[in-house]
Amino acid sequence: MTILLDDAAVAARLQPGDAVAAMRAALIAAHRGDLVSPPRVHAGVLTFTAGRLPGRWYGYRSYDKHLDGEQIVAVHREPAGDLAGLAVGTALGAYRTGALGGVAIDVLARPDATTVGVIGAGRQAWTQLWALSCVRRVSDIAIYSRNPQRAASLADRALAELRLPARGVSTAREAVDARDIVVLATSSPTPVLDPDWLAPGSAVTTVGPKQVNRAEFGPSLPARAQLIVTDSLAQLGSYDPPALLANAPAISLGAVIVNEHVGRTSDDAITLYASVGLAGTEPYLLAHLLAI
Structure with a gap:
């Protein structure tokens, strides 16, 4: 049946x-x-x-x-x-994507990471928080959206359903500044953050668009990262137009999980996880x- x-x-x-x-x-x-x-x-x-x-x-x-x-x-x-x-x-x-992101955060974020910044307040932002809730003990989540009501609604839901301390903030920089974990979950075709806002040691996840001339981040983000990881190297290389990270030294998340590739090398290293959908x-x- x-x-x-x-x-x-x-x-x-x-x-x-x-x-x-x-x-x-x-x-x-x-x-x-x-x-x-x-x-x-x-x-x-x-x-x-x-x-x-x-x-x-x-x-x-x-x-x-x-x-x-x-x-x-x-x-x-x-x-x-x-x-x-x-x-x-x-x-x-959506929950599959969130769970893959949860694995990436568990593998790449510092063990003592507790603060989270989120840009975006839609379904993908929710499932990333949903999965994150089981891999790190979170002390504060700052959420930015172009629509403040959506940010507030996501914060309320995170608190009510996941018991995560979350709040809406008024700017993208405020969401990212001094955060241990940063999640980009937008549909924006243009960059939504300046990598200079990132704190040393932050683990960044990008869920939204990541193609050349259509990406929620610019080339300066991977340039700042000491480690770039993706769930599927084959998918990353098959985008048309090409992925912004197609020529970046990306490695497989699976390789890091099984210790065939070194993950985070220091507490100050910035990591970037590109979610492409294995x-x-x-x-x-x-x-x-x-x-x-």
């Missing part, structure tokens, strides 16, 4: 610690070659990301690349091929929810 999950069912079943653990396992599997995860492909208005864990399952995510409409994530059991489950909506993909992680998370 095929199990159908809508956004409410996904949100009810997912806990941040469980999701972060699943995405950590997916990153390790992809790094070792156990998870098949090719870059996303486009077919007309549809975009597909696919993945396979041989002998257990295969699946895909499909969505309209032009509209913020409902998405489908499907997972089939292997080798039988029966359709085990479908997730319809937008929640699974293919196969959506069906991986759905398979995990369905205990396949």
